[in-house]
Amino acid sequence: MNLILSLVIGTLFAGGIYLVLRRSVVKLILGLVLLSHGAHLLIFLMGDRLVKARTPFVSAETGVAPADSADPLIQALILTAIVISLGLLTFVMALAYRTDQAVGSDDLNAMTTTDEL
Amino acid sequence: MIHHLFLPLIVPLFGAGVATIISRRQLWVRVIALAATLFNLGYGIWLLVTIATAGRQVTQAAGWVAPFGITLMADGLSAIMLALTALLTLVTIMFSFVTIEARQERFYYYPLLLLLMFGCSGAFLTGDLFNLYVWFEILLVASFGLITLGGSRAQLEGGLKYVVLNLFGSLCFLVGAGLVYGVAGTLNMAHLAERLNTVQQPSLVTAVAGFFLVAFGSKAALAPLFFWLPASYHTPSIAVTALFGGLLSKVGIYALYRVFGTVFQRELTWLAPLILLVAGVTMVVGVIGAMAQVNVRRILAFHIVSQVGYMAMGLGLAGTVGLAAGILFMAHNIVVKTALFLIGGAAEHLTGTGELKQMGGMARREPALAVLWLLASFALVGIPPLSGFFGKLGLIQAGVAREQWLIVGVAAGVSLFTLFSMLKIWNEVFWKKAYSDMSHLPRAGVGLLAPAAVLVLVSIAMGLGAAPALEYSTMAAEQALDTVGLVRDVCGADGCDAVELAVAR
Numbered sequence: 001m002n003l004i005l006s007l008v009i010g011t012l013f014a015g016g017i018y019l020v021l022r023r024s025v026v027k028l029i030l031g032l033v034l035l036s037h038g039a040h041l042l043i044f045l046m047g048d049r050l051v052k053a054r055t056p057f058v059s060a061e062t063g064v065a066p067a068d069s070a071d072p073l074i075q076a077l078i079l080t081a082i083v084i085s086l087g088l089l090t091f092v093m094a095l096a097y098r099t100d101q102a103v104g105s106d107d108l109n110a111m112t113t114t115d116e117l
Numbered sequence: 118m119i120h121h122l123f124l125p126l127i128v129p130l131f132g133a134g135v136a137t138i139i140s141r142r143q144l145w146v147r148v149i150a151l152a153a154t155l156f157n158l159g160y161g162i163w164l165l166v167t168i169a170t171a172g173r174q175v176t177q178a179a180g181w182v183a184p185f186g187i188t189l190m191a192d193g194l195s196a197i198m199l200a201l202t203a204l205l206t207l208v209t210i211m212f213s214f215v216t217i218e219a220r221q222e223r224f225y226y227y228p229l230l231l232l233l234m235f236g237c238s239g240a241f242l243t244g245d246l247f248n249l250y251v252w253f254e255i256l257l258v259a260s261f262g263l264i265t266l267g268g269s270r271a272q273l274e275g276g277l278k279y280v281v282l283n284l285f286g287s288l289c290f291l292v293g294a295g296l297v298y299g300v301a302g303t304l305n306m307a308h309l310a311e312r313l314n315t316v317q318q319p320s321l322v323t324a325v326a327g328f329f330l331v332a333f334g335s336k337a338a339l340a341p342l343f344f345w346l347p348a349s350y351h352t353p354s355i356a357v358t359a360l361f362g363g364l365l366s367k368v369g370i371y372a373l374y375r376v377f378g379t380v381f382q383r384e385l386t387w388l389a390p391l392i393l394l395v396a397g398v399t400m401v402v403g404v405i406g407a408m409a410q411v412n413v414r415r416i417l418a419f420h421i422v423s424q425v426g427y428m429a430m431g432l433g434l435a436g437t438v439g440l441a442a443g444i445l446f447m448a449h450n451i452v453v454k455t456a457l458f459l460i461g462g463a464a465e466h467l468t469g470t471g472e473l474k475q476m477g478g479m480a481r482r483e484p485a486l487a488v489l490w491l492l493a494s495f496a497l498v499g500i501p502p503l504s505g506f507f508g509k510l511g512l513i514q515a516g517v518a519r520e521q522w523l524i525v526g527v528a529a530g531v532s533l534f535t536l537f538s539m540l541k542i543w544n545e546v547f548w549k550k551a552y553s554d555m556s557h558l559p560r561a562g563v564g565l566l567a568p569a570a571v572l573v574l575v576s577i578a579m580g581l582g583a584a585p586a587l588e589y590s591t592m593a594a595e596q597a598l599d600t601v602g603l604v605r606d607v608c609g610a611d612g613c614d615a616v617e618l619a620v621a622r
Contacts, residue, residue: 036291
């Protein structure tokens with residue numbers, strides 16, 4: 001499981017960076033989406049252990065978490081990160097749409113007016 | 118009963134919420150924004166005094182015991198940044214009263230300013246690495262809104278670059294935070310400081326520290342990750358540029374100081390030569406970039422980059438003396454940079470353009486503005502009685518003590534080029550004769566001059582009171598580097614691992 005996830009994360013990062021380096025704004029956004037998915041999965045992999053079908057609960061009788069329970073913190077972290085990236089990427093899409101309207105092109109090379117002397 | 122460390126977070130958030138609901142009543146929105154900012158300023162000053170006498174302030178969110186919940190903590194560095202954030206927001210709001218268009222004000226301008234202050238204050242007060250990420254996102258979202266408010270083509274183009282490159286920096290931060298959790302099994306800064314020294318794979322920790330260096334370096338606009346800054350900072354309204362120029366890149370520097378000062382202390386000794394190299398390149402590239410520019414705000418934007426290099430130099434000297442000088446320089450630069458943007462911006466507001474070629478004659482027409490500019494620009498360059506001198510002197514002394522001659526030479530030489538750029542603006546905007554008829558232009562009122570005058574006075578006070586200021590920043594640097602005291606204050610005398618073991622048993 002760890003190996004498969006590592007490969008998936010690596011592929012997401014490679015694809016994301018490739019797309020971010022393209023000139024089209026749409027591909028740039030898709031690249032950011034892939035990169036954020038890669039980052040989320042990376043946090044998922046960083047938990048204590050990856051186990052299937054185990055709850056992250058403490059036993060009511062003993063007050064101790066079972067040895068094979070899932071790591072609850074990574075789930076909280078990913079949930080936070082997903083919500084944040086959802087909001088930010090939505091903002092980027094709206095911004096890209098307005099930029100496309102104002103510039104009349106989605107080519108990043110057409111957006112150099114603020115850098116020109 | 119809530120702990121006082123929550124107050125500077127609750128007040129601006131509550132103010133922003135109320136101001137959004139009643140956004141149609143312009144006067145009330147202004148009163149709320151002013152009141153919330155004044156509260157934070159008062160609290161920041163109170164915190165400065167309290168920490169000087171009572172030491173580090175710590176509280177746990179919702180009463181969770183230290184390494185499990187989210188820790189809020191304030192030391193000298195946090196208090197300095199918190200007070201300066203409120204001061205900058207206050208003068209920005211005062212400047213906005215006379216310069217912001219009513220159209221922008223209706224689109225939640227003041228609530229966004231309050232949210233920006235909320236995000237920055239949270240970033241300065243948190244003691245948890247992932248929580249720091251969340252605060253960064255809050256202040257970024259508010260800044261995204263402010264930088265694109267108005268929706269002109271230049272703002273959208275600059276805003277897109279600003280947003281995308283900052284998102285990339287945030288992703289690096291997120292990956293770094295995830296990897297830290299994988300390596301150390303905790304995200305509490307005190308717990309990390311305790312654990313990372315005994316971690317199994319030290320090389321992995323060095324790699325993770327690299328992620329944080331890239332993440333905070335891109336937010337602080339260090340070379341070679343600064344290109345979003347000069348592309349976007351001159352596009353929004355003047356008040357927003359002034360606030361961003363003074364504050365935002367320094368939040369990245371604060372995070373560098375905090376994370377490398379406490380969590381990655383051992384990696385800092387390894388990375389120090391690299392940080393010094395980056396600092397030197399940043400200083401030189403920023404100041405040379407400014408020389409090519411012919412627009413007031415674009416020259417000043419490149420100088421932000423150049424001066425961030427000095428602050429990174431304070432970190433790269435890896436010691437109490439260097440960090441103390443870095444903190445003093447940062448405090449001075451936050452004040453003076455915003456003052457320069459407000460003065461240059463006032464001239465731009467009066468003339469109607471920021472292009473040097475079309476400006477002129479301001480010294481005769483607005484002598485008060487010219488005097489303020491002269492004082493602020495001399496403070497930036499580092500002429501003795503003003504505040505910039507002591508920050509630079511401290512940095513250069515620390516560099517000499519460490520025998521880092523190259524960075525000392527670069528730091529001293531870059532000051533000359535800074536003087537060149539400041540004199541260029543002085544000559545073109547204030548000194549030279551106006552080519553066009555100026556008589557129909559509006560005059561500068563008190564509302565336009567007062568915000569910059571407040572900041573210039575603060576800068577002069579910091580210069581005249583350099584001894585206590587240096588004393589305070591030395592205390593702040595000692596606190597920032599004192600991991601033993603941090604662990605004791607956050608987790609108790611036995612340390613965080615002991616708390617965790619006790620709970621697991």
